[in-house]
Amino acid sequence: MTILLRSVSIFVVLSVAWQARAADAKAPYQSIAPLDQYLMADRNSEIELARSAAPKSISKDAEVLILGQHGYESVIKGKNGFVCVVERSWMAPFDDPEFLNPDQRLPLCLNPPAARSHLPLTFKLTALALAGLSKTQIFDSIKAAFDKKELPLPEPGEVCYMMSKQQYFGRKYGNADPHLMFWVPKTDDIFWGADLPGSPVYVHQYSPEPITEFIISVAQWSDGTDAPKD
Numbered sequence: 001m002t003i004l005l006r007s008v009s010i011f012v013v014l015s016v017a018w019q020a021r022a023a024d025a026k027a028p029y030q031s032i033a034p035l036d037q038y039l040m041a042d043r044n045s046e047i048e049l050a051r052s053a054a055p056k057s058i059s060k061d062a063e064v065l066i067l068g069q070h071g072y073e074s075v076i077k078g079k080n081g082f083v084c085v086v087e088r089s090w091m092a093p094f095d096d097p098e099f100l101n102p103d104q105r106l107p108l109c110l111n112p113p114a115a116r117s118h119l120p121l122t123f124k125l126t127a128l129a130l131a132g133l134s135k136t137q138i139f140d141s142i143k144a145a146f147d148k149k150e151l152p153l154p155e156p157g158e159v160c161y162m163m164s165k166q167q168y169f170g171r172k173y174g175n176a177d178p179h180l181m182f183w184v185p186k187t188d189d190i191f192w193g194a195d196l197p198g199s200p201v202y203v204h205q206y207s208p209e210p211i212t213e214f215i216i217s218v219a220q221w222s223d224g225t226d227a228p229k230d
Contacts, residue, residue: 029089029100031134037102038088039067047075050084054109054161055222059084062109071126081112087122089170090129093206094139098170100129107164113155118183120151121209143208154183154211163222177217178227186210 032038040046046066051059063078065085072085089096089104098104110118124145128138145151163178186205189195192214194203204213221227 029098029135032090032100032129032132033102035069035130039069040086040105043075046086049105049107049164049166050086051107051109052164052166052222053084053107054082054163055224058082058161059109059222063115067126071130072123081115082109083115083119084109085119085122088126088129090125090138091122092169093204094135094208098172099135101170103168104170105166105168107162107167109161111157111159114158114160114183117152117155117158118160124151139208146208146210153185158183161222163218163220165221165223165225178219178221179215179217182214182216184212184214187212189214 040049043066047064050064050066051062053059054062058080059082061079062076062082062084063074064076065072065083066075067086067088085108087106087108089098089101089106091106092099092101092104121142125138125142128141133141142151160181160183162176162181165175167175169176189203189205189212192201192203193199194201194214200216202215202217204215205211206213217227219227
């Protein structure tokens with residue numbers, strides 16, 4: 001009888017452990033991985049990747065930020081008010097399975113209004129992720145920051161270039177079409193005709209951020225070469 005009980009106990013323990021591993025496999029990025037996995041070894045490579053987000057006529061005079069041990073730092077001062085940066089996966093939607101995936105590299109080039117209102121969110125999310133907070137804690141902190149008006153809403157006239165051939169959204173999605181993004185305070189996307197049949201405008205709503213993101217694909221990468229057609 002004792003041997004049988006021990007066998008049952010071992011089976012239960014192994015079953016619970018297997019179920020825990022299965023749950024982890026479905027949601028593998030619940031908190032940040034070791035920081036080195038998110039950093040790029042070569043500073044110049046990150047600068048080049050950041051600038052590849054927009055055509056050279058824009059990015060060559062833009063400020064450039066790169067990710068360091070303690071967050072983003074400015075390494076090149078700009079002349080035109082634009083800011084180029086390679087964002088990481090803590091900027092993905094919270095329900096995205098690639099959230100906190102170390103593989104993601106998301107080069108953006110922001111015009112001046114977008115830089116003023118979007119970068120505070122980038123810096124806040126980066127600080128929370130680097131502090132080792134869980135996905136749930138990051139979500140709650142961002143919601144509280146917007147509720148307390150500690151983070152700004154989008155300004156009129158914002159545009160973000162995301163036209164790099166090297167952009168990488170993780171193993172599930174890979175690359176994406178070259179596109180422009182427009183952020184506005186949360187609104188009804190029907191006013192933009194977004195996501196309607198035949199419309200070139202796509203929309204994202206990222207809870208808990210009170211922001212609507214509109215996306216318009218473009219025909220060329222930032223280097224001027226044609227993007228693949230569907």
